[in-house]
Amino acid sequence: MHRLTHVSTRNRSSLAEKLRNAVGGQDFGKAKQIVAGGSIAVKDEHGEDFRELYVMPKRKLRGQTQLEQATGRTEYKTRSRFDLMDRLTKRPPRSEEMDPEAQKWCDVWPAARTFASSVVPLPVRMGTRPNVEKRAPFKKEGNLELVKIPNFLHLTPPAIQQHCQAIKKFCTPFPPELLSNPSATCQHLPISIEYSTYIHQGTSIRDIRSRVVTMKIHVAELKLSENQMEKLIRLAANRYDEKTGKMTIITDRCHTRQQNLDYAHYLLTVLYHEAQKVEKWDELKNRTDALKVEFDGSNTKTKLIDLLEKAKLTPGLSPSAAGCGDQKSIDEFGEMWKAYRNSEETVEKTREYGRQMKKLLGIQQ
């Protein structure tokens, strides 16, 4: 009965009449109005119809809908979400679509780039935590730590090999003579230059140590005469190493490595040309000015000759048997004496000194 009342109330609504008037036309509206007016004559004092009372909405409630659905009386079609198309267009992470056998990593990551977790297919984790056992390091998705550090994903061994193959056509082969004969390298390449390049993780990519340039020169390859070589050695002072025959020039006073390299070449040029100059005061050189102690003109030689003269007059010694007084023996002794005086003293050299002295004097062991 309640439903029936509801239906009849709806049929007499003013909105329905207005719709019918708009659709049907003038005559249709008038006919309906006469019928309605004739059956129920309810008007207020102003001659208008009473407004409809709102009691419940003009649709099925949710409880009623659920009951009908549960009992199987009505079937409702389930609708998709309103953003279905947006969610369908979103692509899953690229790393999940990768096939490890088919793809080449050089094509995925060709150049240096910041870490992208959707592209890198490695399950890398990074991040410290106070309790190591309770938590694992943070995963790669949304991990800012992995974005901050540099990565060498563009310099994997196949990528490096590919780059080397690409630039191979611009290079000439290394000379096979230098490979087979390492000593020839000193003749053809007497100058070697060393410098260092640094990689930084801080706020600045520059390192003050990068500007240092070390140049090493084989002095023998400069083709200098004896006097010129001596002058170069004097000018170089502690930069010349006699054992290896190399001169080392370290420059670091300019701001860039290129400037330091130019300065090193300039220093080498100046040293070379300065060593070839001959001044007037070069002729004033004395024996005491030599870099090494010479046997000729030394007191030892004078005393040695005197000693040999006296040894000939002594009957106890037999210097003639060993050939004492011979210039060859004296020269041999001089060579040994020169090496003894100009190098570090050792037990062996001292014994050699004694052996040579005995040999010179003809003393038998």
Added chain:
Amino acid sequence: MLRIVLARSSRAMSSASPASASDSDTSVRKIGKALETYLKHSQQHVAMMEKHRAEFETGRRHLAKMMSLDIHELDQEAIDRAILYLFPSGLTDPNARPVMRPPDEILPKFQRFTFDEEGKPEGSRFFTLSPKIYGLLSDIGVKTHSVMKFYDEHVGSRSVNRSDLEPANLSGSQWVTADKLKKKLSEKFSKELYGQVIIAFEHLASLPGSAIEQKFLMEFREPMTASTGSKLFGPAIPEVHVCAVTNRRYAEVTTRCKDTRATVKVTDAGKGKFDIDGLQLHDFRHLQAREILLAPMIVSQSLGRFDVTATTSCISNTLPEAPNKAPLMRSGGMSALPRAVRHGTALCVAALQPEAIEPLRLSGLLTLDPRKNERSKVNQPGARAKWIWKRR
């Protein structure tokens, strides 16, 4: 408390086993809420671990392809080297560096309960708060009784070896720490309980005849050499050598203080001479310097016994930033040189005279002084100084 609730819930279960509990809806209602939660978490954990294992295996194959390595040769060590190359990180904390490890190693473990076919927990210790540690205590008790019985039966008998009737040999090893025992048993317990375990172990080890349980005891011992590293901050106590020429003992060490590095050599059977860069003790005019130099001798009561020879250098001159700079003589300050020599002297005296290690350590002479001159900051006159504040 959760186990008690689970125990009560498991008692209400019917004959259905938990493996098939998820299959039928009727028996799920009979399981308690806690057990139901445990089963749900267990299934989630298994699924999550399977997903992570698949991810790791796929990542391993990708890494092998990236680095041109054979997939069969790519073990964990090779993976670590590859990750170290691909992601170089200068972080000083080893735990903060990138890692790629199997999920079984790196993800936290899941506390798993074991049930039998009827759904009952295995072992009566399930109802205790710490089943594993109480199990260990029970094992120690059982073995203690068996050792005593073994000794009573075979004392004076010739049927067993003499070595089997001896106490266990524990020399050169020590008991595992509480943290390692917790990790070994995968269980938490209090310090008092750990003390009880150690007491029980000590009692078992001290019994005659406990040598037959040597293997069981060594499972909870660890060698002492692994933890006898140098406890000193800075250089360790050097070794003692004997000079072949003079047949005297000497020790040599290199240490530093501020900007001064000192190489100190202390010789035994000496006369108390000092040779610091050619200077003797009386060449140090400052009284503080002499007191600093003589402090190790005074503390170790060995005045006039050792000869000290030291050479010092400036640390700033050896830095690679200044290869061609004119070398400074010394820039560490007035007392930095005596203090560097004192530290080296104390270390060598401790090596030559081991009974003086404790007095020297308590005096602080064996500890390196790491303090340095603080770097000056911009926008202020020095490292920390600020300009005088003026209101207006």
